[in-house]
Structure formats: C-alpha cells, structure tokens
Amino acid sequence: MGFDSNDPLSTAVRELQQVFPDRSLEIERVDVDASGYLQLTATSSAGERWFTHDDRGLIEQKPLTDSELPLSGKLSNGHLGMWRTLSYRPGRRIVIEASHQGHITVLKGYRRKKSTRATMNHRIAEEAMERGAFQVPRLVRHEHELETIVFDRIEGEPFHLDESAVESCFRIGAKLAVFQQHPRAVELRTFSPRDEIGVIDAWRRKVLAGAGGLPRGWREVRDELDAALDRLLEPELGLCHRDLHDGQFLLVDGRPALLDFDLLCQADVALDPGNLLAHFSLRTLQGFRGADEHSMRACGEALIDGLDRQQDDAFWSRLRFYQASSFLRLALVYRLRPKWSKLSESLVELGKRCLEDQVRIG
Numbered sequence: 129m130g131f132d133s134n135d136p137l138s139t140a141v142r143e144l145q146q147v148f149p150d151r152s153l154e155i156e157r158v159d160v161d162a163s164g165y166l167q168l169t170a171t172s173s174a175g176e177r178w179f180t181h182d183d184r185g186l187i188e189q190k191p192l193t194d195s196e197l198p199l200s201g202k203l204s205n206g207h208l209g210m211w212r213t214l215s216y217r218p219g220r221r222i223v224i225e226a227s228h229q230g231h232i233t234v235l236k237g238y239r240r241k242k243s244t245r246a247t248m249n250h251r252i253a254e255e256a257m258e259r260g261a262f263q264v265p266r267l268v269r270h271e272h273e274l275e276t277i278v279f280d281r282i283e284g285e286p287f288h289l290d291e292s293a294v295e296s297c298f299r300i301g302a303k304l305a306v307f308q309q310h311p312r313a314v315e316l317r318t319f320s321p322r323d324e325i326g327v328i329d330a331w332r333r334k335v336l337a338g339a340g341g342l343p344r345g346w347r348e349v350r351d352e353l354d355a356a357l358d359r360l361l362e363p364e365l366g367l368c369h370r371d372l373h374d375g376q377f378l379l380v381d382g383r384p385a386l387l388d389f390d391l392l393c394q395a396d397v398a399l400d401p402g403n404l405l406a407h408f409s410l411r412t413l414q415g416f417r418g419a420d421e422h423s424m425r426a427c428g429e430a431l432i433d434g435l436d437r438q439q440d441d442a443f444w445s446r447l448r449f450y451q452a453s454s455f456l457r458l459a460l461v462y463r464l465r466p467k468w469s470k471l472s473e474s475l476v477e478l479g480k481r482c483l484e485d486q487v488r489i490g
Contacts, residue, residue, distance in 0.1 A: 135340035140166050140181040141466055147186065153177060158464040159217075160334035167218055178218055189218040197222055198274045199237025211235075225281065232281045233268060243275040249392035250277060252312045256367060261307035262386035282385050284378030289411050289427055290418030297427040300377065300384050301401070301434020307386075308366030308397045319370060319395040321357055324453050328353075331460040343459050343472035349480045350456060356449050356483050361442050363396035372400040373407040374417060398443055401431060402450025409478055410458055413471050441489055448486035455479030 137158060144153060156176070157169040165182040167189075178189040191197075192204040196219040203211065203224070211226040214234070222237045238246060247270040257264050265279035287293065328350070335342060369376070370391035378385045405428050411419035437443045459475035462468045 136166055137339045143186040155466050160338045164337040166338055178216055191216045191222050196239045197237050199276045202274060234279045234281050235276050237276040240275055243277055246390055247277050249389040253389045256307045256310040259306060262303050262384055263380055264386055282378055284380040284385055287374050287377040287379055288417045289374055289408060289423055291423045294426045294430045296384055297430040298434040301431040305435050310367045313367035313394040316394045319393040321360055328457050331457055335460045335463050338464055343463055343476050345476045346459060349476055352483050356486055360449055361445055365394050366397040368393050368395035369400050372404045396446055398446035399450045402447050403454045406451050406454035413474055445486050445489045448482045452479040452482035
C-alpha cells in the first residue's frame with residue numbers, strides 16, 4: 129500500500145516532504161479529528177513536531193499556543209522553569225517533564241473537564257498497586273484550574289520483547305491478575321464487547337476519511353467479528369487498563385511498573401491480555417523491541433502462565449475475540465502510518481486466525 133494517490137494522507141506526506149525536502153522529518157503517528165482533518169506527529173533527531181492538515185494545507189501546531197489546554201498557558205508564561213515535552217496531542221493532552229530544585233515531576237495536562245476523571249482513575253490504580261499489583265507513578269497533586277495531574281517520575285528501563293523478557297511477562301501476568309480483582313472496578317464505566325466494536329468502527333471512519341481505503345480483507349474479517357460477538361460467552365468483569373501494550377511498562381529493578389490510566393474501566397478480564405498479546409505480534413512484524421517469533425511465543429506463554437488461565441476454555445475463547453478485535457483496530461491504526469502501512473494486511477490475517485481459533489475453542 130503506497131502513498132501516491134490524492135487522499136488526504138498522501139497529500140499531507142507530499143506537503144511535508146516539500147517543506148522538509150531533506151527528509152529530516154518522518155511521520156510517526158496519524159489521527160483524524162472529528163472534522164475529518166489529519167493530526168500528524170513527526171519525528172526527527174531534534175524531537176517531535178506536530179501538524180494539522182486541513183483545507184488550508186499543512187499547519188504546524190505548537191504546545192505553547194494550544195488554547196484548548198490550560199496547562200499550555202502556564203508553560204508559555206514561563207512559570208514552570210526547566211521542562212520538556214514528552215508527548216502532545218493537539219487540543220487533547222500534553223505531557224511534560226519538569227525539573228525544580230533537582231526534583232523531577234511529570235505533568236499531564238488535559239482539555240477542560242477531563243482531569244477530574246483522570247485523577248480518580250489514577251487513585252484507583254494506586255490502590256490496586258497497594259494490593260500487590262503494578263507499581264505506578266505516585267500522584268503528587270491535582271491542579272484543577274489547570275486541568276493537570278502531577279506525578280513523580282518513575283526511573284526504569286523500557287520493556288523490550290526479547291528472550292530476556294520472559295520472566296517479566298510472567299510477572300506482568302501475575303500482577304495483572306491482581307489488578308483485575310480490585311473491588312473499586314465496579315465504580316467505573318463498564319466497557320462491553322459492543323463498545324470494543326464501536327472503537328473499531330470509529331477507526332474505520334478515520335481511515336476512510338484519511339487514507340481513502342481499508343486494508344485488503346478487513347471488511348470480511350470485520351463481518352466475522354460480528355458473528356463472533358453473537359457467540360461470545362458471558363464476560364468476567366474486572367479492572368481494565370484498556371490500552372495495555374508493551375510501551376505502557378517500565379521495568380524498575382526488574383519489576384514491571386504500569387503507566388497511563390486515562391481509559392481505566394470495568395471490562396472483561398480477557399480484554400487487556402488480548403490487546404497485549406496482539407501488540408506482541410505487532411512488534412514481531414516490526415522487528416521492534418527485540419521481538420521475533422520465538423521470543424513472542426515464549427513471552428505470550430509466560431503472560432498466560434502468570435494469569436493462571438491455561439486450563440480455562442471460556443477465558444481462551446474470549447481472549448481470542450479480543451485478540452481479533454485488537455488486530456482489526458491495529459490494522460487501521462497502522463494503515464495511517466506511512467512507515468508501517470504495509471503491515472496492515474498481515475494484521476488483518478492475524479485477526480482472522482484468532483476468530484478461527486475461537487470457533488475451535490467454542
């Protein structure tokens with residue numbers, strides 16, 4: 129799948145190449161906003177830069193001038209001293225690292241009326257940690273007027289999916305089992321299998337608006353997912369991260385710490401491991417974080433061993449459903465990433481295999 133047509137993404141790529149003809153910027157992430165316009169994150173040796181592509185063409189977005197994020201105003205006034213941007217999603221969220229008198233904190237700024245829920249989610253995650261689940265960043269304070277939550281920075285190493293990660297994956301599985309049993313999950317919104325399909329269909333609309341076409345075979349497997357939903361067994365509900373992938377973990381003295389609880393909810397306990405396993409396969413296709421077929425399989429088996437679900441056929445059937453839904457979503461997400469768009473059809477095929485396996489288990 130090339131980018132040589134007149135769809136918005138292809139046009140944005142060409143315009144970016146015209147502005148930066150030395151190819152110093154590479155598009156890393158693409159989203160489509162509610163108006164159908166592209167939001168692009170590009171990387172270079174100097175860091176990330178952010179662009180919107182709309183009827184006016186390619187427009188660079190600056191974190192300091194984002195009127196939708198109250199934290200941006202404080203940054204622009206120079207009130208935080210030394211700081212650097214860790215991530216930014218125009219109009220939605222900014223994460224910075226700030227240093228004051230040798231103490232480093234992480235500030236996560238939201239658009240209006242979004243930080244209170246994020247604060248509650250993080251406090252629930254901290255309570256789960258106290259019960260023996262993952263280490264999480266310590267919440268320092270909630271700055272309500274700035275729609276910002278402040279954490280202590282966790283010092284740790286990135287999680288790499290190579291052969292050395294097998295023991296860590298077992299620990300992740302065991303700690304995830306504890307995390308899922310936290311009783312305050314019942315206070316959170318329940319995220320259903322139908323909601324999961326709704327997320328996929330939202331991405332379908334984004335891809336059609338941004339790239340003009342879906343990956344080959346995607347529609348057929350999406351239809352099969354509907355049939356799988358009809359035969360899906362009753363969910364077993366628990367605390368759910370809902371964005372669980374390898375990038376959400378740090379290893380602190382070999383122990384897994386977990387980040388980012390914006391999507392925390394109550395959902396089927398098969399959802400998080402299904403999504404994580406799908407990302408293991410994605411990293412293998414990318415050759416990323418040391419992943420290959422052997423390490424991916426060993427890490428996946430260790431994760432399930434940690435969960436202690438090896439003999440639970442009902443869990444396995446639901447796990448395959450959520451793996452399939454994750455693959456279909458990832459096929460769309462990466463269809464919008466020029467560097468990795470060629471992987472989309474392989475991800476669709478992996479989703480199809482998961483649904484076939486679910487039928488055999490059922």
